[in-house]
Amino acid sequence: MTLLELSVLGGPWAKRLDKRRRMWTTFPWHDLGAQASPIAKNAARVVWTRSAFSEIASAAAFAEIAAQLLAASAPIDLVAASGEFVVDEVLHAELSAHVANAFGGAVALDVDMTRLVRPPVSERPLMRAAELIVRTSCVGEALTVPVLKAAQKASRSSLIGAVTGQIVKDESAHAQIGAWFLDWADSQLSDADRVHLGNVAGRALVAFAPMLRGECTQSSDLGILDCASFDPLFARAVRKRVAAPLALRGIEIPQTDLQAIGLDVSRSNPPVELTA
Numbered sequence: 001m002t003l004l005e006l007s008v009l010g011g012p013w014a015k016r017l018d019k020r021r022r023m024w025t026t027f028p029w030h031d032l033g034a035q036a037s038p039i040a041k042n043a044a045r046v047v048w049t050r051s052a053f054s055e056i057a058s059a060a061a062f063a064e065i066a067a068q069l070l071a072a073s074a075p076i077d078l079v080a081a082s083g084e085f086v087v088d089e090v091l092h093a094e095l096s097a098h099v100a101n102a103f104g105g106a107v108a109l110d111v112d113m114t115r116l117v118r119p120p121v122s123e124r125p126l127m128r129a130a131e132l133i134v135r136t137s138c139v140g141e142a143l144t145v146p147v148l149k150a151a152q153k154a155s156r157s158s159l160i161g162a163v164t165g166q167i168v169k170d171e172s173a174h175a176q177i178g179a180w181f182l183d184w185a186d187s188q189l190s191d192a193d194r195v196h197l198g199n200v201a202g203r204a205l206v207a208f209a210p211m212l213r214g215e216c217t218q219s220s221d222l223g224i225l226d227c228a229s230f231d232p233l234f235a236r237a238v239r240k241r242v243a244a245p246l247a248l249r250g251i252e253i254p255q256t257d258l259q260a261i262g263l264d265v266s267r268s269n270p271p272v273e274l275t276a
């Protein structure tokens with residue numbers, strides 16, 4: 001384990017990111033939410049430090065996805081998008097760290113940088129890519145988008161509003177790549193592959209649910225949702241943005257996994273939402 005630290009080398013390497021970083025200078029860095037309590041500000045330091053780490057983990061996931069897509073001879077535009085998403089995610093990590101600093105500084109976070117991505121268990125490159133994409137895009141990113149949008153709406157700090165707005169723009173594309181990949185791979189997936197991917201999605205949901213819910217608080221503030229708003233939002237997002245689009249592609253999430261995250265599986269599915 002090691003303490004989370006982000007660094008930049010500068011020179012031509014930092015210059016490559018200049019264009020996107022320049023926009024950050026227009027953000028209202030001093031509007032932290034005048035009414036926010038010291039407790040809320042402290043919670044924001046923790047949440048945005050954790051967020052920096054989960055963005056780094058997302059960068060690692062898309063780097064792995066790009067490598068597996070190459071091994072699977074996937075369309076090059078899909079590979080290129082995954083590569084670009086690595087850049088998006090490292091920039092989100094940097095932006096999250098700046099927000100934590102604005103609220104008084106990042107907190108110390110013990111992380112294991114050697115285990116950012118759980119390796120897929122399949123042997124075929126296509127299925128290795130599919131496992132990673134289902135977990136990262138079809139579940140993780142698909143759930144992140146509505147949570148971020150709601151947090152942006154609820155936030156009383158215009159800095160948080162600007163930052164979450166910026167991040168969610170990228171995350172929407174990250175959530176969409178899953179369906180595009182599955183549609184491309186459709187003819188190469190067997191029934192057993194689809195059952196396996198349903199299990200992968202179910203396990204990812206069970207892993208993500210406490211992680212996302214763990215950040216909710218008693219009242220919505222500074223981009224952190226209150227738990228009473230979070231629960232129904234999360235249930236709706238799982239049904240509409242995760243389970244339904246996967247089911248449309250023959251991938252069913254085990255009922256036991258849906259029950260494990262507190263979803264009433266007796267309810268019928270809502271209309272399918274294909275885009276984030």
Ligand SMILES: [Fe+2]
Pocket residue numbers: 055058088089092167171
């Ligand atoms: Fe991100």
Ligand SMILES: [Fe+2]
Pocket residue numbers: 058089141170171174
């Ligand atoms: Fe993302």
